[in-house]
Amino acid sequence: MNIGIFYNPKQVRYDVALGLARRVEELGGQTLLFSSEEEIGGVDRLIVLGGDGTVLRAARRASALSIPLVGVNYGRLGFLTEFPREQTEDAAVFVMSDCALVRRSMLEVDLNGQKTYCLNELALLRNGTHVRDNRVVTISVKIDGSPAGNFTADGLIVATPTGSTAYSLSAGGSVMTPDCKTFLLTPVCAFSLGSRPIAYPDGCVLTFCLSNEPLALYGDGAFLGEASGEDVLIVKKAERSALFLTRDPREYFRRLTEKFN
Secondary structure, three states, rough: EEEEEOOOOOOOOOHHHHHHHHHHOOOEEEEEEEEHHOOOOOOOOOEEEEOHHHHHHHHHHHHHHOEEEEEOOOOOOOOOOOOOOHHHHHHHHOOOOOOEEEEEEEEEEEEEEEEEOEEEEEEEEEEEOOOOOOOOOOEEEOOHHHHHHHHEEOEEEEEHHHHOOOHHHHHHOOOOOOOEEEEEEEOOOOOOOOOOOOOOOOOEEEEOOOOOOOOOEEEEEEEEEEEEOOOEEEEEEEEEEEEEEEEOOHHHHHHHHHHHH
């Protein structure tokens, strides 16, 4: 079995990744080491050494190649990882065994024909760099062509079940388990008492009517560009999925309470 090891050089030393590779090889596997997500490829499974941000970057690349991954936490929260750093070598034994697989839904974001993919969320936020006044924005949303409301707020988040425990949760959104067939629209600091998060079926297509004031778009925390009234923004469930290897799919709520209490 070919095992890839993707490590974040800002968090993980090269010798740590190399030691893990040697352990995998002792167990009969072959290894490739990657330090940037563009390098990922040509492997059957992937071990990710880093924090949640590292896992998100790896997952976007791995999802395009249908490579299952497992994370070892070298960051802070590590909600998307399966092992703490103290159990790094355990990840080698795990990845060489029969593992349960969890498919996590992703978003396809189409801005004027340019497509990107997100595992956690797409955030549309007021861009303070272009305006002198600190004011809210209004974003109109249609779900499958039907008006779903006008959101007057600092911004709007479209979250997957995976992303429901990230930015959306901080903005007051609900928690969804990874197997939920829903996405979530969550306003950021809504100006109206009537603006509340909306859960909708993940098979729906969202279209946005934006004001002439530019909004900054972020996918999984990475800047994607700006959008305003003349731009066409469409968001829907991606055909690809992020594949996560897990020790026990039933451990989700235990991990949730441990990480967020």
